[in-house]
Amino acid sequence: MPVLPIRRRPFDALTLRELYQLLALRSRVFVVEQSSPYPDIDGRDPGALHLIATDGTGAVVGCARCLAPDGDAPDAPVSFGRLAVDPSQRATGLGRALVADSLAVLADAWPGRDVVIGAQLYLERFYGGFGFLRDSEIYDDFGIPHIDMRLRR
Template sequence: MPAPPIRRTAFDALTLTDLHDLLALRSSVFVVEQSCPYPDIDGRDPAALHLIATDGKGDIVGCARCLEPDGEAPDATVSFGRLAVDRSQRSTGLGRALVVESLAVLSERWPGLDVVIGAQLYLERFYGSFGFVRETEPYDDFGILHIDMRLRR
């Protein structure tokens, strides 16, 4: 089964239903499935470009957010995160498609800036397949081991 299509949406263009369903998916994956109570609403969503994948019924089944540059030139970097895929869409390539689309957005908006992400440790090989390289030792982020990874551009 092919991965669902992905649309790009500014925060202000999200419908209330989209926002509800987006936050529900993130909560389902990051808080419930991973047993990790953490502050998902961190104030960064309004400035982010959101990637949303919907199934044939219009339900949100995947998401990610692309973030503006962090820092000042020449050390500025960009990032994406909050990448979540509903259980029903795992192993369809949707996670990979969300990373590809995230990298495309970041390249279009901020060409040449390195991409730095905080990745769950178990996903190191997955992100490595896109060219990301580990920059830190594992660290605890609300009970889940993470590493910082960079894609040089």
């Protein structure tokens, strides 16, 4: 099955339907499927560049958000997160495509900056395939073991 195309949207360019569907996808995956009642609405979506993949019906089935550096330091890292893939699209390469596109977005906008992510522990090997290395001890994030990971550039 070919990987679905990924569109890049700043928050203000998202349609109401796209925003609703991407928030619904994140809720289904992170809150319901993973039983993690975390505060998804964290104030960072308006400043993020959102990556969305839709299926043939127009439904959002994959998403991620790319975040600018925190602060003005010239070596402040960038990040991406809230990467979610609908169960119907898992094992199709969509997750890998979302990571690759996120890394491309960040490299274009902030070349040479490290990328840091908070990753679910079970995905350490997946992100390691992109060059990420563990950068913290295991910690609990709303009931799910996580680690910080860093891609040095």
